[in-house]
Amino acid sequence: MRGTFIVIEGLDRSGKTTQVSTLQTWLESSGTPVKLFKFPDRTTAIGQMIDSYLRSQSELDDRAIHLLFTANRWELATSIERLLEQGTTIVCDRYAFSGVAFSAAKGLPLEWCRSPDAGLPAPDLTIFFDISPETARERGGYGEERYEKEELQKRVRGLFGVLGAEFESGKWVTVDAGRSREEVAEDVWRHVSKVVGKVDGPVARLWI
Ligand code: FDM
DSSP states (O other): OOOEEEEEEOOOOOOOHHHHHHHHHHHHHHHHOOOEESOOTSSSSHHHHHHHHHHSSSOOOOOHHHHHHHHHHHHHHHHHHHHTTTTTTTEEESSHHHHOOOOOOOHHHHHHHHHGGGTTOOSSEEEEEEEEHHHHTTTTTTOSSEEEOHHHHHHHHHHHHHHHSSSTTTEEEEEEEOOOOHHHHHHHHHHHHHHHTTTOOSBTTOOO
């Protein structure tokens, strides 16, 4: 049995990072070998360029930064695929859906944004953490980084909706991330336990 590829997507302030670590603990205690990935992975050479851009320490053309985010996934795609084949389940904090949603929210054409990510390992399950701008505001608002602005986050939310609607039911699920940590964690676990350890065969390819 191969590992299951789980992607967690969502808006800023949706509690995604906390839930990823809870999910990791729960998977490990159920005896599932698991490895976390996070995009952007700021540790690689490409990731460092992305980090500098996000912290407004450098300027880049919208298309150039889009392609760097994509390259950052491609440079780890082989490791993801190998781990899955070896039976390790992967939980990934953001993936190509963030790539498309954020760049398209800035005004780039959606299909142009999608094309360089086509062919990446496809997740078996994507969980979208949805949060209203009002709840995000109650949680202390957005931070300092480049994309943490309410108007942009609203457009990103709409675009995640468009991307999710293309999936067959069960492959993309939306979780109301405006609730308590415990409620969200239970909901995530309910979805994850339906697929984990139950997928086999070759890893699918995204958008082809
Ligand atoms: N982001 C993230 C993108 O614009 N494109 C991408 O491909 C990815 C993976 O980078 F605002 C955006 C989303 C977010 C920012 O993400 C950094 P983290 O999760 O806060 O590190």
